[in-house]
Amino acid sequence: MKYVDDFRDGEIARRLAAAIAREVEPGRRYAFMEFCGGHTHAISRYGVTDLLPPAVRMIHGPGCPVCVLPIGRIDQAIQLALDEGVTVCSYGDTLRVPASEGLSMLRARARGADIRMIYSAADALALAQREPERQVVFFAIGFETTTPPTALVIRQAAKLGLKNFSVLCCHVLTPPAITAILDSPEVRDLGIVPLDGFIGPAHVSTVIGTRPYAGFAAEYRKPVVIAGFEPLDVMQAIRMLVRQVNEGRAEVENEFTRAVTAEGNLKAQALMAEVLELRSEFEWRGLGVLPNSALKIREGFAAFDAEARFGLRYRPVPDHKSCDCGAILRGVKQPLDCKLFGTVCTPETPMGSCMVSSEGACAAHYTYGRFRDIPVTVA
Amino acid sequence: MCLAIPTRVIALLPDGQAVVELGGVRKTISVELVDGLAVGDYVIVHVGYALTRLDPEEAEQTLALMREAGIDTAGVAG
Amino acid sequence: MKKTYIRALDLRHGSVDLSHGGGGRAMVQLIGEVFGRAFDNEWLRRGDDGAVLPAPAPGERLVMATDAHVVSPLFFPGGDIGCLCVHGTINDVAVMGARPLYLAASFILEEGFPLAELARIVASMAAAAKAAGVPVVTGDTKVVEKGKGDGIFITTTGIGALPAGRELSGANARPGDTVIVSGSLGEHGMAIMARRENLAFESEIRSDTAALHGLIGAALAAVPQTRVLRDPTRGGLAATLNEIAQQSGVGIVLDEAAIPVDPQVAAACEFLGLDPLNIANEGKLVAICPAAAADALVAALRAHPLGARAARIGEVIADEHRFVQMKTAFGGRRMVDWLAGEQLPRIC
Numbered sequence: 001m002k003y004v005d006d007f008r009d010g011e012i013a014r015r016l017a018a019a020i021a022r023e024v025e026p027g028r029r030y031a032f033m034e035f036c037g038g039h040t041h042a043i044s045r046y047g048v049t050d051l052l053p054p055a056v057r058m059i060h061g062p063g064c065p066v067c068v069l070p071i072g073r074i075d076q077a078i079q080l081a082l083d084e085g086v087t088v089c090s091y092g093d094t095l096r097v098p099a100s101e102g103l104s105m106l107r108a109r110a111r112g113a114d115i116r117m118i119y120s121a122a123d124a125l126a127l128a129q130r131e132p133e134r135q136v137v138f139f140a141i142g143f144e145t146t147t148p149p150t151a152l153v154i155r156q157a158a159k160l161g162l163k164n165f166s167v168l169c170c171h172v173l174t175p176p177a178i179t180a181i182l183d184s185p186e187v188r189d190l191g192i193v194p195l196d197g198f199i200g201p202a203h204v205s206t207v208i209g210t211r212p213y214a215g216f217a218a219e220y221r222k223p224v225v226i227a228g229f230e231p232l233d234v235m236q237a238i239r240m241l242v243r244q245v246n247e248g249r250a251e252v253e254n255e256f257t258r259a260v261t262a263e264g265n266l267k268a269q270a271l272m273a274e275v276l277e278l279r280s281e282f283e284w285r286g287l288g289v290l291p292n293s294a295l296k297i298r299e300g301f302a303a304f305d306a307e308a309r310f311g312l313r314y315r316p317v318p319d320h321k322s323c324d325c326g327a328i329l330r331g332v333k334q335p336l337d338c339k340l341f342g343t344v345c346t347p348e349t350p351m352g353s354c355m356v357s358s359e360g361a362c363a364a365h366y367t368y369g370r371f372r373d374i375p376v377t378v379a
Numbered sequence: 380m381c382l383a384i385p386t387r388v389i390a391l392l393p394d395g396q397a398v399v400e401l402g403g404v405r406k407t408i409s410v411e412l413v414d415g416l417a418v419g420d421y422v423i424v425h426v427g428y429a430l431t432r433l434d435p436e437e438a439e440q441t442l443a444l445m446r447e448a449g450i451d452t453a454g455v456a457g
Numbered sequence: 458m459k460k461t462y463i464r465a466l467d468l469r470h471g472s473v474d475l476s477h478g479g480g481g482r483a484m485v486q487l488i489g490e491v492f493g494r495a496f497d498n499e500w501l502r503r504g505d506d507g508a509v510l511p512a513p514a515p516g517e518r519l520v521m522a523t524d525a526h527v528v529s530p531l532f533f534p535g536g537d538i539g540c541l542c543v544h545g546t547i548n549d550v551a552v553m554g555a556r557p558l559y560l561a562a563s564f565i566l567e568e569g570f571p572l573a574e575l576a577r578i579v580a581s582m583a584a585a586a587k588a589a590g591v592p593v594v595t596g597d598t599k600v601v602e603k604g605k606g607d608g609i610f611i612t613t614t615g616i617g618a619l620p621a622g623r624e625l626s627g628a629n630a631r632p633g634d635t636v637i638v639s640g641s642l643g644e645h646g647m648a649i650m651a652r653r654e655n656l657a658f659e660s661e662i663r664s665d666t667a668a669l670h671g672l673i674g675a676a677l678a679a680v681p682q683t684r685v686l687r688d689p690t691r692g693g694l695a696a697t698l699n700e701i702a703q704q705s706g707v708g709i710v711l712d713e714a715a716i717p718v719d720p721q722v723a724a725a726c727e728f729l730g731l732d733p734l735n736i737a738n739e740g741k742l743v744a745i746c747p748a749a750a751a752d753a754l755v756a757a758l759r760a761h762p763l764g765a766r767a768a769r770i771g772e773v774i775a776d777e778h779r780f781v782q783m784k785t786a787f788g789g790r791r792m793v794d795w796l797a798g799e800q801l802p803r804i805c
Binding site: 001002003004006007012015016018019038091119120121122123145146148149152202203206207228229232233236239255256257258259260264265267268271 | 382383384385387401402408409411412413414421423425426427428430431432433434435437438440441442444445446448
Binding site: 384 | 662720724727730
């Protein structure tokens with residue numbers, strides 16, 4: 001597969017590993033946060049940690065939209081299906097997230113809710129077009145990568161004059177989340193989370209470009225390297241971060257030059273701005289209520305706003321007392337630190353979203369890495 | 380939500396659609412978010428939509444840098 | 458005199474109705490015109506409630522296996538629910554080391570199910586059974602009201618003869634053994650995914666559904682000391698190896714670069730965010746044998762048309778935690794775990 005296999009090459013991986021090991025300064029420790037859930041997954045799935053010197057530690061960040069989706073929002077989707085008899089279309093990852101009353105969207109199906117998994121926003125729109133008597137709601141989640149398609153289908157629905165299609169818009173933004181981490185007491189004041197730099201998200205950046213990250217580098221003096229999605233990209237980015245730290249630089253660098261430019265996808269940005277606007281505040285699971293961090297549908301497209309159409313109210317729901325998802329999302333704790341990990345909380349019985357989404361730090365560690373917690377001798 | 384794959388455009392269709400290909404597998408997706416595409420171009424596809432073009436020259440350069448692990452870092456962006 | 462007083466079933470436009478399960482003339486007609494005609498053998502021709510079968514040879518024991526099939530869609534590239542049933546049960550018997558001898562098939566039909574599809578499925582079953590040399594000797598048919606069944610459910614049961622002295626079991630793997638797979642992975646599951654409503658692909662990946670008793674016979678003739686044989690169906694290679702690790706109380710270490718996956722299947726998995734190791738196979742074997750015999754086993758598999766891409770993919774190790782690990786092609790290590798619940802395509 002072109003542009004895929006090349007970036008997974010084991011031989012180059014060995015060379016990059018050696019290069020990183022060479023460049024790491026003796027006695028110095030490095031801690032980098034990979035913001036994006038896709039990177040967390042790549043690191044686990046390919047075993048990238050094995051190729052890094054012990055001095056380099058990766059901290060898993062909150063860039064997994066399923067992980068930061070609050071229970072209250074899933075409750076809204078379930079409410080729409082169960083109480084309003086709406087057909088709710090959702091991306092697959094979200095279906096198993098535990099919500100209130102022991103329900104998840106998948107479990108709500110067993111109670112008669114018509115909740116369907118779709119691969120693309122276009123599928124939801126097509127369903128509404130095909131069946132005008134059916135009330136369809138698209139449960140739109142995701143960072144900036146996934147937002148342009150939502151904006152597109154809303155605009156298309158408007159053009160078509162559809163009366164039976166609306167969107168429950170839970171799109172969130174990357175820069176405010178990075179800010180929240182950098183501003184958190186554990187990072188800023190207490191030094192509990194020693195953060196030397198960020199690996200910036202791959203595909204979010206194709207949309208927003210590299211410019212939005214300049215502020216972090218400048219104001220917080222943290223280097224940011226935008227990395228592609230494949231494991232070699234991640235390793236190259238780590239090498240670039242190590243170098244920046246060694247040289248005392250705090251810049252935004254772009255490893256993913258084959259897909260990311262400084263300004264990003266202007267057409268997609270214009271489209272998002274046309275259909276969506278900032279919410280003054282939005283609750284993020286694990287990060288609390290953040291200002292100007294999420295999007296809602298503009299007045300002009302209110303006819304397609306499920307919250308307006310169905311008069312939905314948002315009710316915050318706290319996490320399980322012992323669930324450490326919040327701390328894990330902020331990089332303060334690791335999966336093993338959570339009392340529930342691997343005992344009460346497993347991929348089959350997830351207590352929090354870090355375990356449900358395969359990109360969540362806990363699920364990734366459980367599925368790909370828990371064998372490391374127990375020493376096993378390989379012959 | 381980052382799962383996205385690099386694919387080659389093998390046909391352009393009406394209504395902002397295109398057929399893309401990766402490793403022999405073909406799919407019809409939307410190209411409404413990327414202007415001026417031609418058959419043979421590479422695009423990154425996410426949840427059924429092309430998000431951006433993939434630049435073959437930059438890809439080659441990045442690979443070259445990785446292969447010769449020891450040379451200076453890639454482009455600095457602002 | 459008129460030859461018959463029954464109008465033949467309209468196999469082109471007719472559909473199943475409740476009378477076909479009622480035990481009366483309509484049911485007899487369905488059985489005769491559809492099942493009897495397709496399977497046609499000495500047992501079914503007798504028309505008795507049960508099939509009288511010869512005793513096994515002295516020293517041989519019986520192996521029995523059963524499977525229910527609820528696959529949707531019913532027809533997919535490379536096969537259909539009919540041949541899938543026949544192959545699946547033959548394989549379950551054969552991986553125990555037994556020679557598959559007879560099959561039973563019971564059908565639950567939903568009212569309204571098109572007779573044309575039923576005929577097509579049954580013809581496919583009959584062809585598969587004939588090609589494999591394993592007849593369907595008895596069966597049953599029931600009809601449920603519309604809405605109470607997904608078109609058609611089929612349960613097949615198989616019986617085979619196990620030669621004296623042969624003991625294949627998932628509990629037999631020992632540290633030092635070699636893990637071998639008979640060919641490339643993920644084809645059946647991806648062929649199904651490609652047809653499912655939500656995910657539309659346009660390139661044809663064909664199910665690998667096949668009867669494996671010939672391949673198994675060749676393998677066991679070459680390496681009688683083979684310890685474990687299993688077909689990695691639902692849950693894929695990952696599930697099968699984890700089962701074996703649990704049963705045998707061992708660990709397994711795989712070499713990702715050695716695991717054969719067709720490039721198109723790999724690409725389809727990329728599109729959907731799936732892992733080929735978790736995808737169902739219906740015409741592949743996992744074999745575990747002592748290391749000294751591994752070369753001979755791979756050679757025997759490769760010599761057979763269904764094992765052309767057989768490969769060693771890993772080894773068994775001592776591990777009280779019974780983990781299945783993998784050295785990734787990239788160079789790092791990770792676990793190969795059971796899938797949690799139903800396979801949901803990753804978006805991220």
